[in-house]
Amino acid sequence: MRIERDNIVIRSATVDDAIQLNKWWNDGRVMEHAGFPYGLGEPLEDTIENVKSKKGKLSQLCIIEIDGKPVGELNYNIEGDTAYPGWKICEFDYQNKGYGLKIIMMLFEFLFKDESINSKCQINKIVWDTMLENKRAQHVYENKIRARRTGFRENAWKDQTGKWRTAVDYEMTREEFYSRYKRS
Ligand SMILES: CC(C)(COP(=O)(O)OP(=O)(O)OC[C@H]1O[C@@H](n2cnc3c(N)ncnc32)[C@H](O)[C@@H]1OP(=O)(O)O)[C@@H](O)C(=O)NCCC(=O)NCCS
Structure with a gap:
């Protein structure tokens, strides 16, 4: 996939991106928000396999x-009528500049509209989560995107340091997206 708006491009990763992805995923500062303060410790070969495994898939x-310039990564999985995305602006210089909102809106519009996805399974809702500690993400989802918080999952999983972490769940339906953003 490839979508573009102003100076932002979101495109499928290729094997050539594996080195950059691997650097980000193994960097504890980048991965802390996801509960991996020491980084994933993933060998480059595994990252290459991960990229290859997505070729030709809807997800x-x-x-x-x-x-x-590559500044971050995102992914989405599609199951039935639901898309499960995640996103990360990995380069710190590009955080807190309003790009997050734009990137998420571009992705949501794509997920609800793209023919090759929606002809196979119409996406009726987008579901994602964040960690309770990620107050910036919650602010963006609740006050900028105006997504619906559907609940908390207390102590849903143990992070890399052995600490229990609570997840905050969000959802946006096709109807909510179109009534809020009035794009057809
Ligand atoms: C979360 C993320 C997508 C947000 O994108 P962004 O471009 O940095 O965000 P924006 O610039 O659009 O907005 C940031 C907002 O959060 C606010 N903010 C910053 N730090 C904050 C904090 N600690 N607590 C609450 N709000 C905070 C800013 O004031 C700004 O709000 P405003 O525009 O109303 O003033 C991005 O920062 C990111 O990828 N972070 C690292 C990985 C991550 O957390 N991914 C999400 C996992 S669910």
């Missing part, structure tokens, strides 16, 4: 580029 692993 994708993507690179986010701004001004032609």
Whole structure:
């Protein structure tokens, strides 16, 4: 997939992106928000296999580029009528500049509209979560995207340090997206 708006491009990752992805995933500062403060410790070969495994699938692993530079990654899985995305602006210089909102909106519009996805299974809702500690993400989802918080999953999983973490769940339906953003 490839979508583009202004200076932002979201495109499927290729094997050539594996080195960059592997660097981000193994960097504890980048992965802390996901509960991996020491990084994933993933061998490059596994990252290459991960990228390869998405080829030709509806579910994708993507690179986010701004001004032609890779600054982060996102992914989505599709199960039935639901898309489960995740996103990460990995380059700190590009965080807190309003890009998150734009990237998420681009992705949601794509997921609800893309012919090759929706002709196979119409996406009726998008579901994602964040960690309770990620107050910035919650602010973006609740006050900027105006997504619906559907609940908390207390102590849903143990992070890399052995600490129990609570997840906050969000959802946006096709109807909510179109009534809020009035795009047809
Ligand atoms: C979460 C993320 C997508 C948000 O994108 P972004 O481009 O950085 O966010 P924006 O610039 O659009 O908005 C940031 C908002 O959060 C606010 N904010 C920043 N730090 C905050 C904090 N600690 N607590 C609450 N709000 C905070 C900012 O003031 C801004 O709000 P405003 O525009 O109303 O002033 C991005 O920061 C990111 O990828 N972070 C690292 C990985 C991550 O957390 N991914 C999400 C996992 S669910």
